[in-house]
Amino acid sequence: xxxxxxxxxxxxxxxxxxxxxxxxxxxxxxxxxxxxxxxxxxxxxxxxxxxxxxxxxxxxxxxxxxxxxxxxxxxxx
Numbered sequence: 001x002x003x004x005x006x007x008x009x010x011x012x013x014x015x016x017x018x019x020x021x022x023x024x025x026x027x028x029x030x031x032x033x034x035x036x037x038x039x040x041x042x043x044x045x046x047x048x049x050x051x052x053x054x055x056x057x058x059x060x061x062x063x064x065x066x067x068x069x070x071x072x073x074x075x076x077x
Contacts, residue, residue, distance in 0.1 A: 012049045
């Protein structure tokens with residue numbers, strides 16, 4: 001699992017070429033990458049690289065993937 005996650009983080013998210021090197025930022029970025037990977041796996045994404053490319057080109061896709069719409073259901077507003 002660890003090798004698989006590292007491969008996805010390195011190849012898909014270019015983790016090894018990251019320029020974030022100071023303080024707790026590298027750990028925070030790794031956590032965010034792991035969160036993205038885990039979320040996509042839980043949602044049944046079979047190709048994380050393909051899905052992240054689609055999100056990159058159409059960022060609103062991320063909201064749809066997570067079930068978030070552009071029209072909040074806020075009664076009384």
